[in-house]
Amino acid sequence: MAENALLEVQGVSKHFGGLVAVDQISFTLRHNEVLGLIGPNGSGKTTMINLISGALRPTMGDIFMGDRLISERPARFIARLGIARTFQLVRLLPSLSVLENVMAGAVFGHKRLWGREARKYAARLLERVGMGHAIGMPLLALTYIDQKRVELARALAADPDILLLDEWLAGLNATELKLGIDLVQTLRQEGRAIIVVEHVMDAIRSLCDRCIVMNSGAMIAEGSPGQVLADPAVIHAYLGDSHA
Amino acid sequence: MTRNEGIGWMLAVAGFGAMAFLPLLEDADYLMGLALNITMFTVLATSWALFSGPTHYISLATAAFYGVGATVVAMGFEVLPFPVLLGLAGLAGGVLAALVGLATLRLSGVYFVIFTLGLAELIRQLVSWVQSNIVEVGSIQVFTDNSDNWIYWELLALAALVFLVGWLIERSRLGFAMRIIGNDEVVASHSGIHSAGSKVILFVISGFFAAAVGAVMVTKIINFDPDTFYLPIISFQVVIMALLGGVHRLWGPLLGVIPFTLLWEVIENRFQQPMEMFGVEIVSAGSLKVILLGVCFMLIVYYIPRGVVGRVETLARRLAPGGGASHG
Numbered sequence: 001m002a003e004n005a006l007l008e009v010q011g012v013s014k015h016f017g018g019l020v021a022v023d024q025i026s027f028t029l030r031h032n033e034v035l036g037l038i039g040p041n042g043s044g045k046t047t048m049i050n051l052i053s054g055a056l057r058p059t060m061g062d063i064f065m066g067d068r069l070i071s072e073r074p075a076r077f078i079a080r081l082g083i084a085r086t087f088q089l090v091r092l093l094p095s096l097s098v099l100e101n102v103m104a105g106a107v108f109g110h111k112r113l114w115g116r117e118a119r120k121y122a123a124r125l126l127e128r129v130g131m132g133h134a135i136g137m138p139l140l141a142l143t144y145i146d147q148k149r150v151e152l153a154r155a156l157a158a159d160p161d162i163l164l165l166d167e168w169l170a171g172l173n174a175t176e177l178k179l180g181i182d183l184v185q186t187l188r189q190e191g192r193a194i195i196v197v198e199h200v201m202d203a204i205r206s207l208c209d210r211c212i213v214m215n216s217g218a219m220i221a222e223g224s225p226g227q228v229l230a231d232p233a234v235i236h237a238y239l240g241d242s243h244a
Numbered sequence: 245m246t247r248n249e250g251i252g253w254m255l256a257v258a259g260f261g262a263m264a265f266l267p268l269l270e271d272a273d274y275l276m277g278l279a280l281n282i283t284m285f286t287v288l289a290t291s292w293a294l295f296s297g298p299t300h301y302i303s304l305a306t307a308a309f310y311g312v313g314a315t316v317v318a319m320g321f322e323v324l325p326f327p328v329l330l331g332l333a334g335l336a337g338g339v340l341a342a343l344v345g346l347a348t349l350r351l352s353g354v355y356f357v358i359f360t361l362g363l364a365e366l367i368r369q370l371v372s373w374v375q376s377n378i379v380e381v382g383s384i385q386v387f388t389d390n391s392d393n394w395i396y397w398e399l400l401a402l403a404a405l406v407f408l409v410g411w412l413i414e415r416s417r418l419g420f421a422m423r424i425i426g427n428d429e430v431v432a433s434h435s436g437i438h439s440a441g442s443k444v445i446l447f448v449i450s451g452f453f454a455a456a457v458g459a460v461m462v463t464k465i466i467n468f469d470p471d472t473f474y475l476p477i478i479s480f481q482v483v484i485m486a487l488l489g490g491v492h493r494l495w496g497p498l499l500g501v502i503p504f505t506l507l508w509e510v511i512e513n514r515f516q517q518p519m520e521m522f523g524v525e526i527v528s529a530g531s532l533k534v535i536l537l538g539v540c541f542m543l544i545v546y547y548i549p550r551g552v553v554g555r556v557e558t559l560a561r562r563l564a565p566g567g568g569a570s571h572g
């Protein structure tokens with residue numbers, strides 16, 4: 001299994017004081033794979049993403065990218081190795097232009113372009129996420145969805161090998177969702193591995209090769225979307241929550 | 245953008261050119277005194293803003309760097325030529341800034357302010373102690389062949405250099421990194437930026453310039469006494485001037501330095517007596533100045549948080565509707 005693994009999460013836990021937000025999780029992400037990370041609210045998905053991207057350090061366990069032990073490293077190092085992410089609550093740079101927001105991803109990380117090259121490249125990525133028209137617009141004039149697109153363009157600007165999307169499809173309407181799913185598909189076709197945190201079942205079914213289900217920090221199921229969504233433990237975790 | 249830049253360059257060259265001719269005027273002593281103060285504070289406030297503008301860290305270490313620069317010259321003027329000492333002073337300021345930066349920039353802003361304030365006091369005590377207990381001299385008379393005109397030109401050259409460095413930083417990856425850090429440090433680190441490293445580099449640059457200014461000024465003041473060089477009020481003045489002018493533009497602090505230096509001139513001349521009420525001294529002349537400084541600070545923070553530059557830009561935008569007049 002480890003042979004084809006791009007990312008290996010080994011027995012990782014994260015404690016916040018007495019709260020165990022992530023409880024001994026192990027999984028691998030393979031080359032060219034879309035892995036779904038699902039679970040009810042507060043189950044630890046975002047915390048898991050934070051651990052991989054280096055925003056947080058695990059309390060226990062290791063995360064490897066290839067041969068590099070990234071869980072010992074700061075976020076900037078992990079970014080340079082080729083892991084990029086979006087944030088569940090969009091984080092843009094309000095005093096920078098739309099184009100500069102995207103350039104931010106291309107200048108220091110995995111890609112390292114500068115000057116006109118970086119501008120051209122950032123403009124192309126904005127086109128790609130359907131935001132070509134917004135290059136000259138002030139950031140604050142953008143709708144929330146458009147801000148999410150800009151943020152994705154920034155993550156892509158690093159030309160990452162691994163992309164972490166934390167509920168990037170949340171809040172899209174039906175047409176936007178279709179476009180969003182297609183976009184993620186093309187990113188995979190370019191050879192990137194992607195972890196998507198999602199609540200939208202349609203997106204999970206059509207995008208993910210495999211899913212991991214978390215509940216209260218622990219992993220309760222792993223398998224194809226069809227398998228895990230039919231798993232009694234998973235159904236109980238989701239429904240048990242709302243029926244409680 | 246390019247057109248504005250061209251105008252900026254022309255203004256800068258014309259301004260520095262005009263300033264450079266000042267010493268050649270006759271009977272311009274008073275003007276020279278003012279120009280010297282303005283130039284000195286321009287270097288200090290502009291280099292301060294290079295670091296504090298984008299990071300939002302308020303550094304009160306200016307006096308420490310300034311004092312260290314003066315100390316280097318005071319200790320070495322008998323053995324080394326002044327240009328060498330000037331370089332060494334800048335280097336010492338830079339090294340001190342690097343040490344302080346590495347130790348404190350990971351802390352939150354509040355701790356940083358307090359630490360930098362304490363730093364000047366700590367070094368002052370240390371230098372005083374060394375002076376009186378080890379070398380056993382009260383104060384050192386720093387006699388060099390640096391004439392008043394040269395001192396002024398040296399400060400002017402430092403001012404030109406600080407603007408050049410600031411201009412280059414703005415165009416560099418470092419400048420772009422600082423703007424990202426100022427917006428969102430989490431995004432910065434996830435974009436591959438070494439935030440602490442970038443901040444330390446800028447702090448080192450500001451330390452270098454403040455120390456160089458101290459090195460030049462000690463040849464002017466001649467009497468080197470730690471109490472007059474590691475003076476906290478210098479740090480506060482620099483902060484106020486920079487904030488008054490505006491720290492989000494390279495030329496912002498200059499617009500604070502000029503009015504403030506003139507105002508300070510008035511304060512110095514008017515308030516030489518302690519404030520008395522019914523014949524009883526209630527505030528000494530020195531404290532009165534500090535109080536006025538504090539009042540200025542509060543007024544600025546309340547009424548012009550983005551400084552004179554912010555005001556100018558708002559005005560320019562209003563005068564040119566639809567025009568992107570705010571690119572500097």
Ligand SMILES: Nc1ncnc2c1ncn2[C@@H]1O[C@H](COP(=O)(O)OP(=O)(O)OP(=O)(O)O)[C@@H](O)[C@H]1O
Binds near residue numbers: 040043045048
């Ligand atoms: N920085 C933090 N400090 C303390 N507790 C935290 C922190 N971050 C997350 N938690 C807690 O950890 C648990 C898991 O949170 P997390 O955000 O990872 O859940 P999630 O699965 O992403 O939920 P959602 O679907 O609502 O986004 C929650 O109980 C949360 O309150």
Ligand SMILES: [Mg+2]
Binds near residue numbers: 045046047088166
């Ligand atoms: Mg979450």
